[in-house]
Every structure is written in C-alpha cells, then in structure tokens.
Amino acid sequence: MSAVLRMVAAAALAAVLAGCSAMRLAYENADTFVRWRASSYLDLQGEAADDLNDRIDAFHAWHRANALPQYAALAREAAARAERGISPDDIVWGYDSFMAQARESLREAARRIAPLLDRLTPGQVAHMEERFAEDNRKFARENMKGSDKERRRLRFRRAQERLEDWVGPLSDDQAERVRRFADETPLFDELRLADRKRLQAEFLAIVRAHEATRRLADAATSWQRGRDPAYAAASDAFRAGYFALLADLDKTLSADQRRHFVARLRGFAEDFDALVAAAARERAAPEARPQ
Template identity: 30%
Template sequence: MNRQTVTANKSLLWSTLLLAALLVLSGCSSTRMAYRYADWGVVWWVEDYVTLTDAQKTQLYEDLDELRGWHCATELPKYQVWLNTLETDVRQQNITPEALSQHQDELLGFFPPLLSRATPIATRLLTSLTDAQVRELTENMAERQRELEQEYLGEDPAATAVARAERTSERLERWLGDLNDNQRAIVTRWSAQRDRQTEIWLQGRRNWQLTFLEALERRQEPGFEQEVARLLNESTSIRGEEYEAMMARSRVALNTLIHGVVAAGDSAQLAHLKNRTAELNRDFEALTCSPGPEIAES
C-alpha cells in the first residue's frame, strides 16, 4: 500500500489506526499489506499535524513496532474467530439486523485492549512535544477543521445527501458488485434521513479537539496519562450529547441499510459477498507476526 492510499485515511485517530485498517481493507487488495503498513500510516498522520524531531520519530517507530507485535500475536487470533463467524453467517444468509448488531458489538469490543496499549505511546509522544510543536499542532488542526467545514457545511443539504449516497453505494459495491435500481433507492432514502449528521460530526470533532488541546497544556503535570486515556476511551461522550445520540441512531440505521440492500440483491451479489468475505478470511489466515514489511502488490 503506497503513502497516498494510507494518507487518505488520516482522519482516523492514530492510536486506533491498527484496528481501523482492518475495517477499511476494501481499499487495498491485500489485507497483509494493509496490516503490515498500518503503523507507517500512523506516522504520516502525526506528521501531517506536527513536525517531529528525529528522536521523537525513533521513539514512535519503536513503540509502534512493539504495539504491532503485541497486536498481531494477541489480538489477530480474536479477529480470526470473529471473521469465521461472519463468513459462516454470510454463507448461511444469516444477515439479519440482529446478527449484524451482534457482529458490530463484537467488533467494537476489540477497541478497549488496543486503546489501553496505545495510551502510554500517545502519552510519551505528546509529553515530548515542545511549546512550538504544540502551537504548530494547534494551527494545523484548526486549519483542517476550517477546510472540512468549508467543504461540507457550504453544500446544499440535498447535494450533501446525494454525495453521501454516492459514497455509500461505492463502498457497498466493493462487497456486492453493481447495485440494482432498488438497492440504489434504498441507499438514497437512507442518506436523505441522515439529516444534520455531517454538521453534528464536525461539531463533535471540534469539541474533541478543544478538549485535547486543553489537556496538552497540562502535558508535564501528574495525571496527564489519565487525561489521554479519557480522550481515547471516552471520545464519543467528549464530542457531546448530540454526537452520542447521532452515533447511536447511525449504528441502528447502518444495520438496517445493510440488511435492506442485501435482501434486495440477487444470487450473483450474494456470491460476490461470500467470495469477498472468504478472501478476507484467507488473508487473515496468511498473516504472520514476523517483523519487516512484505513485498507485494496492493
């Protein structure tokens, strides 16, 4: 996976990128390559916001190598069990909202151990930042926020819904193949019902950033690691009540969308979904925890 592909996902919290890479693997033809290069995506995300010294980079590389080793040896087997169950449900056409919700619960359960391991890494990096680096970070985060607000909030709501529907259709087609007219209509209705979702997401993003930057001012004081842990583990609540409510609604709506689109499909799409799930599972089976990147096409 090249730098441009990984950087496209830079909005993800760097501390969860290892897991998030497993959720967006459809953007890369090789699960193994995506996993092996996930840590470099972390480095690029950080460097997009702040210029690190050589010593900071060295420490971050070492920390991420250790994190990846633990994650590969300890967590990947759990993902394999989850994928086996998912593949079985797809093969048996058990893609009900209830089954999807259960898979979603299990997937979200993978986050806490990773966040716990990531907390000291994030704390070490953030504690090492100079005042000048914090100012650079603050300015770059504010600039990125302004760019996102100008890009998304200036759009007509109808145009926003259309763009959201197009993005959603593209992601679904990676797993199902071409959508039929009925499926596209389902996606269009779903997108139109998202209402103020983008606005709430951007406000929640701003809320989290402000809390994060306030915590950075106390990075040399006792208890800073606990503040970092809160920022990572309680991200949703920090983003605000409206954001929490939106996320709860979105989770249910997403399950309903997937169930409706699959139910409106045909045997060819189901076969496509089975093949993609089986392919993902085979890639996981082939993953190893040996150090060093693999040479492969992506």
C-alpha cells in the same frame, strides 16, 4: 479521540477497508504510513523522532500479536452469518464487535504514545493544534459543502460505493433503497464537526497539562462521554437508519451478491491468518539463529 490517536490505531484497522488482494500489503506498510502522518502532527526531531518510531513499531507488533487473531475469528464468524442471511441482531453484533476492537486498539495506542506526548513543548502542542484546525477545515469542505440536496446526493453515492465494494453492483431497486436511506436520515455534519473540536480540545488540554500518561488511555476509549445530546440523538438515528438499510438489502441479495459478500469476508479471514502466521515466523526467526 484526537487525530493522532485515530491515526495510530486506525491505520491497523484501515486495512479492513482495502480489497483482500491489497490488504496484506496495506497492513504490512501501516507503520510506515503512520510515521509519515505522525510527522505532520508531531514536530519531532532527533531522539524524540526516534522515540516515536520505536513506539509505533511496538504498537504495530502488539497489534499483530493481539488484534489480528481476533480479526480473523470475527471475519470467519461474519462470513458464516452472511452465508445464512444476516438478521438485525447480526448487524448489531458486527457493530459492537468492531467498536470493541477499536476501543482496545485505541487504549493500547494511547498507553504507548502518552509518555512522548507528556514531553512535548508548548510550541509542539501549538503545531498540533494548527494541524487539527487544518483537518477541521478539510472536513468542512468535504462534508458540509452545498445544499442539503447536494449533501444527500453525496451521501447516497458514498453509501452505494461502500456497499458495492462488499456485494458487487446493486440493482435499481437496491440503489433506490440506498437513496431512501440517504434522504431520510438526518444531516448532522455540523454536529459532527463540533464534536471533533470538543474531542480535540479535551486532548490538547490533557497534553498541555502533561497528564497524558495518567489520563489519555481512559479518555481515548470514552470519546462518547460528554457528547452534545443533539449530536448523540442524530448519530443514533443515522446508525439505526443504516442498520435498517443493511437488513433490508440482505433480504434482496442475489445468489451472486451473497457469494461475493461471503467470499470477501472469508478472504479477510485468510489474509488475517496469513499475517498472524508471518508475524509468528518473524518472532521465532531470531530465536532460531545460531549463537
């Protein structure tokens, strides 16, 4: 999955990671963010730049009409499960649901941007390749710096911050459980970087062959195909460890932490519903104007 497709599809999904009060603003400005980011990957001018903007607008409209109602339903269901206490099956359900939404959005993003990619010149493809290389160097700086002990300490801090966004401050015992997760799950950022490069190479090969319209949508949704077995095994072990962490933490949530967790999920559902309603009003507005 290339950085270009990740950017187009994930800009819509990224609002889920923002605070509820900021989520609507983040989502409504996702198309602007994508345009800004896309310009650093795709060296487009004139009509080609206008074409990209039109395709981003069309994808954003599709996402509001098709994906947001599903997000709202998923958030409501997740809140109900969180309120009664999540089980390992609930965690798998949440992961599978999110991945299904990601694949659907990636397929649609790929389908919409592919004709433009098929018209890129060799120089424009080379520019995109250079940007991928810059991204890879940034990934290495942010994830592969320092000793194993330092990297595990960074993993612990990041995991703790994400969890506290959802449930509020962790107790000492809960933080210790997070630390154990960080210490026991494999460090595999070198394998992650190698897989990023594999996906980028596959994407660039498709674009250079001018076969994006024919092949990109399928490639975008099957990014796990062709993974190094060592990377697949490490990724599975990491995910299993994280799922076990979530299940253990849920058993220890205080009443305040659970209320925080449930309220956050319900807030997302309400914001998604509001965005869906706003999009419906926008679609209806031109029809309501007198001729």
